[in-house]
Amino acid sequence: MTVMQTTPAATERATPADICSAPPRRHPRPDGQDRYTISEVVAFTGLTAHTLRWYERIGLMPHVDRSHTGQRRYSNRDLDWLDFVTKLRLTGMPVADMVRYAELVRQGDQTFAERRHLLESTRRDVLNRIAELHDTLGVLDRKISFYAAEA
Amino acid sequence: MTVMQTTPAATERATPADICSAPPRRHPRPDGQDRYTISEVVAFTGLTAHTLRWYERIGLMPHVDRSHTGQRRYSNRDLDWLDFVTKLRLTGMPVADMVRYAELVRQGDQTFAERRHLLESTRRDVLNRIAELHDTLGVLDRKISFYAAEA
DNA sequence: TATGACCTTGGAGTGCACTCCAGGCAAGCC
DNA sequence: GGCTTGCCTGGAGTGCACTCCAAGGTCATA
Structure with a gap:
């Protein structure tokens, strides 16, 4: 194939x-x-x-x-x-949390609410991580422009 | 700071x-x-x-x-x-890469260019990761609104 | 039909980033 | 002096997420 x-x-x-x-x-x-x-x-x-x-x-x-x-x-x-x-x-x-989600899926429709909660908390994590990364980007940019100025 | x-x-x-x-x-x-x-x-x-x-x-x-x-x-x-x-x-x-950067710092000013390259590539990584996370956010939002509609 | 690429399994091994332990020194307090 | 708290070291242990291995069965093609 x-x-x-x-x-x-x-x-x-x-x-x-x-x-x-x-x-x-x-x-x-x-x-x-x-x-x-x-x-x-x-x-x-x-x-x-x-x-x-x-x-x-x-x-x-x-x-x-x-x-x-x-x-x-x-x-x-x-x-x-x-x-x-x-x-x-x-x-x-973590993989363990994804396994938990997979279990919920297997259990059927009555786990919709729990699945939604899980995804919503993941969503918050993602937003936090994006914010952290933007923050880091600022630090990197300051350092880079410092090195650029010196070079 | x-x-x-x-x-x-x-x-x-x-x-x-x-x-x-x-x-x-x-x-x-x-x-x-x-x-x-x-x-x-x-x-x-x-x-x-x-x-x-x-x-x-x-x-x-x-x-x-x-x-x-x-x-x-x-x-x-x-x-x-x-x-x-x-x-x-x-x-x-990875920690090993940060150790590399620390070594460059120890070696003094003649490593400015290399340090800048390292930080610039890190910067690109960060931008990529942010893009990936935005993408994931879209997927999560679609799933969440699906569950919200069903609940 | 035979060769070689591809697939199967349980279990062991790997690499990363910590994390802990044993055994011991030093300072403060009753 | 005895007790507690905090710190030191080298080396061993942990947890996660793979990653590989040995031994063997399957499949396409020359």
């Missing part, structure tokens, strides 16, 4: 100089398909196969379908979930 | 519900003093004594003065440095 030119695991160790440039590029999901192998999902999400299996083990993935020989076949719904999880990870939310 | 109200190490383990509320409150630096004990610095910065000693061990702190009995006495300059380091940490910069 091809594993085109992403940066499969080239995200290994980025020096500060690298980091800025390119976020791990992901491939578009082909339309009209709903059963992806793990390596396709690696290409779409930028996660490693190890991490995908691990997510499943710890209960962060809803049950993934299997082929008749036991190989994983991810659906578009699974990919949507992974996209969401990846976003949550960016906020710095 | 101001470091106002924050609690010492009350940041232990915050559940998602807690996190939002208060950032660890720190104590203001008293004026007209320039030799602080490690426990005072703990109160000012919110870092633990362990972490302060560890930062020194790995070369992230410039040499800290000692009392005649060998106890650490931090200066206001040291506190400023710790504030800066703490800001860099918030950006997600």
Whole structure:
């Protein structure tokens, strides 16, 4: 199934100089398909196969379908979930909390209120972090313009 | 520079519900003093004594003065440095990179250009992270308003 | 049909950033 | 003098989030 030119695991160790440039590029999901192998999902999400299996083990993935020989076949719904999880990870939310959220989803509609609370508190975290980063940006700009003036 | 109200190490383990509320409150630096004990610095910065000693061990702190009995006495300059380091940490910069920066500072003025490059790339990282977080905010808002509509 | 890329598992290993421990010194107070 | 509190050190331990390994089954293609 091809594993085109992403940066499969080239995200290994980025020096500060690298980091800025390119976020791990992901491939578009082909339309009209709903059963992806793990390596396709690696290409779409930028996660490693190890991490995908691990997510499943710890209960962060809803049950993934299997082929008749036991190989994983991810659906578009699974990919949507992974996209969401990846976003949550960016906020710095611990994996344990995401597992908690996944459990709530499994429990069905009566957990809507709790899920909303969880997301709302995450939202506040994100706003705080953005504010902190803006603050840091100010500090960096002052230092940089100092160095620029001296150079 | 101001470091106002924050609690010492009350940041232990915050559940998602807690996190939002208060950032660890720190104590203001008293004026007209320039030799602080490690426990005072703990109160000012919110870092633990362990972490302060560890930062020194790995070369992230410039040499800290000692009392005649060998106890650490931090200066206001040291506190400023710790504030800066703490800001860099918030950006997600790895400790090893901050140690690199500290080394450049120790090497003196001829490293201005390199320091500026390092900070500029950090600045780009921060901008990227802010953009990612805004993106995540959009996702969260959509989910939250979905749950709000259903509830 | 055989080669090689791909997939499976449980469990062990890794790297980062702390975090703690044991054993000991020094100062203040009753 | 005895007690408490605070500080010191090197080295070991912890928790998180992966990351890898060994041993073996599966699949596409030459």
